[in-house]
Amino acid sequence: MYAASDKRYQSMPYQRVGASGLKLPRISLGLWHNFGDVDRIENQKEIIFGAFDRGITHFDLANNYGPPAGSAERNFGRILREDLRGYRDELIISSKAGYYMWPGPYGEWGSKKNIIASCDQSLQRLGLDYLDIFYHHRPDPDTPLLETAQALDLLVRQGKALYIGVSNYSTAQTQAIAQIFKQLGTPFIIHQPQYNMFNRSIEQGLTDVLAAEHLGAITFSPLAQGLLTERYLNGIPADSRAARSSSPFLQPDNVEATLATVRQLHQIAVERGQSLAEMALAWNLRQPTVTSVLVGASRLSQLEDSLKALDHLDFSPEELQKIDQTLAQAQ
Template sequence: MLIYGDDTRWTPSEDRYEKMPYRRVGDSGLKLPAISLGLWHNFGDDKPLQTQKEILRRAFDLGVTHFDLANNYGPPAGSAELNFGRILREDFADLRQELVISSKAGWDMWPGPYGFGGSRKYLVDSLDQSLERMGLDRVDIFYHHRPDPETPLEETMAALDHIVRSGRASYVGISSYSADLTARAQRIMRELGTPLTIHQPSYSMLNRWIETPSPDSSGPAQGRNLVQTLTEQGMGSIVFSPLAQGMLSDKYLDGVPEDSRAAAAKSLDPEWLSEENLEHVRALNEMARSRGQSLAQMAIAWTLREQDGGQVTTALVGASKPSQIENSVAAIENLEFTQEEVDRIDELAVDAGVNIWAKATESTD
């Protein structure tokens, strides 16, 4: 039962596992819900803790068992893990075994030369801090948050291997690595005996880089795209920003709302909302309506479709209120696309220049 605003009367829904599909992560034994909840936005100190509780409770009631964090989520950096840790103790203490909790390190976290990148020192120190903030002895998944061209790949992968062997994480993964770099990283990890389990790339109808073949046919990925490489390497995938930072919702169809990310210049550049891009978004919205879905629901469902070479394991969504996670989870009610729909989406879903993580991916190959 969930009664908003009342901390004492929530108990998990008994039917929480009946509708949500759970997909196996690559060749591992781990399964993730088709929809996962990311705490990048809306879980810092600028948001009410009670609202955060309501979002997490509602997500869990809907079968969302995976909560994704990082060391620098906030604001300020670290506050999302602190707030999540408090809610975990107060609401989910007896449910830890039913949750998959992840964290990451790679982007800037603290001043000086040891607070960013892919060094063993940074990754281990950062995870120790994350565990302390959340009140945990381990996370289920720990990621290197981005490639680091200044640190040998062997050192970064050895750090991930150490993290698993030390009991700090059950599984490890990478984020925003190219297909070739992913294949190289997995080769190292298999030699160490701790294979990478999962990859977290950005992906949406307006940001389709994971479908682009590697430019080097002689490289480790041998010209395959990231989706194909992950399948070949036995890895799963969790795609973030499936709504292209909110562009693939109905929020911007008629302009820029005052309370939107674009108006606040918060991870959505107003320049992306060009008339050309919006024409494509409006046409996609009409398609979604014909499918009986909102644009956001169709966009999420599309990322989860079967495609050449593999399939995305889970889509990572955000929410600023319980109704938003409800809307996202409703995407699972229609995950099928006809060939005609796929072809039409391919015509409309063109790159909109929204991949703000592209430099991190490109700088290492």
């Protein structure tokens, strides 16, 4: 039977989410990959237990995480039931709804029908009475924003979620739904956008809205799906995601075009006494509105490497200027 380390809160810094009372670890664990039915449960346990032993209290899921869809929630629910049940009040568990999950007109997007059913299904798979944070995973172009907001607000009033968040919402959409949540009195506290050195779009207005509305951000893909690591310094490995991915971002031509920039960023990291991945995570956390950064891990040692970023979070003005100049040259 797992017993958590007595030292789990000694080294992890925690930061308040916007103006709310909730604090998150500066690094959180995302279960997008490596926690589905295709992955060994023993390895999943090692990563999750290792994360909690190191002060990571926040575990981020979505209804469609796996593969297959739903299996990440089921597997985490099993681990929670068998080993972590006694620590439930020390954990922040989040999930999301919005992407395709089941056939027919109600299995995705942002209708009240989909959101309520999705949350109920997630709670059942996880074996929980409530989620700490429930997100709308993507904006719905066809459902009124008011309907989506009212559905999320209802989950809080039903006791199924403590806090509400959104993900992949634009600046204007975030501003609009924030105003609705204010009128409803909903505890809307967090946005989950993509953010990394190659995708800085949140700096074009979204961070200003988050600051003005007293919201926090938890960013995903901080390592640009592996590009901001040493893995690609010498080209595209045959077993890498870029070599086998259907993602436009990871197509070989796109990766090759960024390798010179990656190597320059790597040199800046070396001069800082960090790996490129450590610097990329620290760079995310330099942003005032970023409460936490989501990292994935296929093994515990990978997670341990990510946590080393916390040893050197400060940047000099000269370092930030050098990073900006390097990234500007790549555009």
